[in-house]
Amino acid sequence: MRMSVRLNLPIEAGSVPAVRRLLRTALSIIRVDVASGDDLEIALTEACANVVKHAGGAEKFEVHLDVDDHRCAIEVRDDGPGFDPGVTDNDSPDESGENGRGLFLIRALSENVRLHSTPRRGSLIHFEKSFA
Numbered sequence: 133m134r135m136s137v138r139l140n141l142p143i144e145a146g147s148v149p150a151v152r153r154l155l156r157t158a159l160s161i162i163r164v165d166v167a168s169g170d171d172l173e174i175a176l177t178e179a180c181a182n183v184v185k186h187a188g189g190a191e192k193f194e195v196h197l198d199v200d201d202h203r204c205a206i207e208v209r210d211d212g213p214g215f216d217p218g219v220t221d222n223d224s225p226d227e228s229g230e231n232g233r234g235l236f237l238i239r240a241l242s243e244n245v246r247l248h249s250t251p252r253r254g255s256l257i258h259f260e261k262s263f264a
């Protein structure tokens with residue numbers, strides 16, 4: 133079985149739990165193991181929260197979920213101001229623990245993480261998780 137969903141959402145905090153619930157539902161239908169589902173839920177939450185927090189000036193963002201029996205691929209795209217991936221490409225969060233956890237967690241909990249950002253044209257994060 134395969135499910136593919138593309139959502140256009142307003143950039144607001146309420147969009148994050150809505151996307152998380154949709155992912156949880158899709159993963160339960162496909163019968164993905166709980167640990168993998170939890171990892172994906174955290175990674176997706178962090179990716180969407182980053183958009184809500186950092187994509188100032190954008191009104192909407194897009195989430196694409198592609199799930200089958202063997203893997204899940206997720207893309208989160210916005211048309212905000214963009215960022216310098218080199219600046220956010222840290223191996224660990226900052227020392228205060230207040231910032232930088234999002235990308236760190238996404239990398240720790242998923243595979244094939246790719247970031248792309250263009251100034252004034254937006255950002256894209258892609259990540260995947262394979263299932264046993």
